[in-house]
Amino acid sequence: MNPRHVSKFVMALVLCVFFAPRVRADGETAAGRDAKQPVDEAYTAKMKKYTTEPFFTSPLVNYLPASKNVPTPEAVLGDVAGAPGILPYAEDVYKYMRMLEKASPRVKVFSIGTTEEGREMIAVAVSSEENLKRLEENRAKLAKLADPRTLQLSDAEADKIVAQAVPVYYITGTIHSPETGAPTALMELAYRLAVDESPYVKEIRDGIVTLITPVVEVDGRDRMVDIYKWHLAHPKDFYPPLVYWGKYVAHDNNRDAMGVTLKLTENVMNTYVQWNAQVLHDLHESVPYLYDNTIGDGPYNAWIDPILADEWQMIGARNVADMTKFGMPGVFAHGNFDTWSPGYLMFIAALHNGISRLYETFGNGGSDTLERTLEPEEYARTWYKQNPPLPKVMWSQRDNNNYEETGLLVSLHYFNENKRMLLKNFYAKAKRSIEKPKTEGPAAYVLPADETRPTLQLELLRVLQKQHVEISRLTSVVTVALPLKKEKKPGKSDEKNEQKKDAKPEPTTKTFPAGSYVIRMDQPYSRVADALLDHQYWSPEDPQKTPYDDTGWTFGELYGVQVARVTDGKILAVPMERVTEVRVPGGVKGEGTIFAIENHAEPALASLRYRLKDADMQAVEDAFESSGKKFSPGTILVKGADRAQLDAATRELGLHPVALGSAPGAKSHPLRAARILLLHTWLSTQTEGWWRLALDKLQIPYDYASTQTIAKTPDLREKYDVILFPPVGWGGSLNNIVNGLPTRWGNPLPWQNTPETPNLVGKNDATDDVRPGLGWDGVAKLQKFVSDGGVLLTVMDTAQFATGVGLTSGVSTSVSEKMKIVGSVVGTRLIDGASPIAYGYGEKVAAYCDNGPIFSLNSIAGSRRRRRLGPEKGARPTGRGTKDDPDFAVGRLGTEAPEEPENEAWESPAVTDEQRYNNPRVIPPALRARVVLRYADAKDLLISGLVENGGDIAQHPAVVDAPFGKGHVVMFSINPVWRGETQGTYSLVLNTVMNYDSLNAGRKDDEK
């Protein structure tokens, strides 16, 4: 059907609905205005004008009810919500919400915290006057459903509350800053909910509390509005990309619901939990026209309650049905979003016994009305998208607002109609969380008191506390039974059975000392603790071939601390106490002037180094004994420090300096408070943002500069000891890093604070043009920096950059087309424990890996390591005799071939005599790259998540120290600093920093 015909047809349909009688045969409340309530004619006319097709609106939002005393969004915007050319700052949105609060007893505004840059976040409650008067009373009722222990798990008691309580539906807008429509849609929604007297809206208002955070990423919103205003002022120019959103990260602000490292996550989490809300519904704008991606696609997160999966189906299907009946095209509920990772903001609800929901509507990245052309797969009709979007349309922010508001209103209405059932579900999910030990288990997780990394254990416990998980502590020693390992069926080969006989019997019990932390699973929020602490397995055979995000995240592994999954229910019956404040007591022990601090790769050690930056600190290179106590390599000696200062700092940091009688004889080298530059590109600042966040939290000072700035810095080495060049992420190819965006055409793209763009820079970086890259001058500056003794630390794509521009010799990088390691936790093995980079680490280190890259070493400069031609190792050529016999040559005496050198996948291969002959490219052993960590063998690679064809990276180097001139290029194939979740590998970076001028310590070189 021709689109024009469609519009006439739908128009007729819309009119039918408009004048339909209120009481319908199906018993449903009709959507549409109350004929007795006047309409704001001028506002309604403008809404109609800005809606590009009659079928891009609905009977719920095609009019605006008039009010004598309550201002419409026009009071602040100067036009209607979704008008072209209008994008309000967060401040204006708040101003309007507070005007509503002042004018209507049906609106209350709450401040819910501030952002990293100090901007306010709010939550706006809209409900009947009666409901708002009884908020506290109602909150207490909901709290009982949220924690059924207060009802002795009595369903009958719960039913009494379910019958009276008013549920809370929490909506969050514009977490993703270029997705700009939600704030105006939510302003108008709040107005409608407060003012509209139609039965449909009145039922919502009387039945539930709608809670709205109109702007989640407030810092990013203000930057986006700046950019948009710049665009309006320079309509013919290209406008700069939104390089920074929040202070630290961009799109990943919606991947923080596990680690809770960003203020916005913490603020929404606390609001959700304190209100005991039933739903958290997050608004996004990247799919035409409304994709309720809540149902999405498999695999579903394994830790959610199946009741939730059913709620997703019910609500999603009804949402699509209602909007389809309104004649709105392009509304659907399945698509390419799996529900595996719990990192999304909405997942706060999923793992706290609520309902997580997410809309993708269609946004133009600003408020311009644009002609939009879709991809074939976007407008194709599929089984789940029977009324798909149109291939080409004019699209406005008003259209987007119509979809957002209509979707929300039908959701709120459906939620209200079914609120008793959904409240009962809320209770049931909480009750089932408490019953977890008796059902699927486990009984508890235990973090033992004898942890060698107590400060990292503490950090993990703090994450759980931010998730509102209850923590207890054993008051006496406890032994629990371990689950019996399933007997494997006897194998066919005798060899296997032989091995079994020799194997030591598996332990059947485990003992935890008093003081061990217990995360009981018989608590309402056991689900989130279980999801974070358990292991993940994503089958390579899974029908889902494109995981949407990380596939593994096991926090105990990534924090490098012990976490025991205990299934023995006895653990819940032993004496323990609830802990509200977790801390690690630190401080100086013993008398003396030399103190030793054991090194267990705790990031707090680096905090101490920088805090006492004038103290003499040394890293001891070998193990030693003092007063009967054994110290391992990497132990830190503090000399000549003010004792009181050291005591105060280590108390705060949870570290334990021990006074030594005398200085140990073992060799040591200085541990430095190195001068750090954190280097960023203007291509993307997100992945490095997680590094800034980590350093800031550890209070480690650093300069922050772009590739453009260092290209103009005459002598980098004079200013810095270490340059950290974290992954660029999207677009981080060598070409892009060096060349940036094209500058031979187009206009400069400034990132600067100006009267037009007052919020752009914040506390980050500025430039008059984001386009130029590092340039070849910059490459030369980096090269000189390293040659002069600096250390350049590179990771993933920046490591590929370093090899690509020749900053390493003997290291090559490659990628595998068939390997899939999608944000997984993998095993690595310590190769060189004498390297200062490895101080404090054991033989096995769990690390975050996202598809490599694959490093290979060579001993010959400029050549890539290759598989030797000829027969496989150990294979023999065709010839006489059996498989294991030597061949012979007829008519001559047999000769033994010399032994082939054997090299491991992670090593620099030994140079043969043939290769050495007159070969100036042979790298002297002392200048070859040193492998610190390698990836585990293929069978041990997977710890959590997805590893497919891992053999391609198995055993290859994971962390490499490549000498270059007087300095070093340190290369990571893993990402040691990621989303605040990988604190166990932070010290690989911090060790590099503090030992930057002694990285060759303990180095043993091959002879050849």
Ligand SMILES: [Zn+2]
């Ligand atoms: Zn988004």
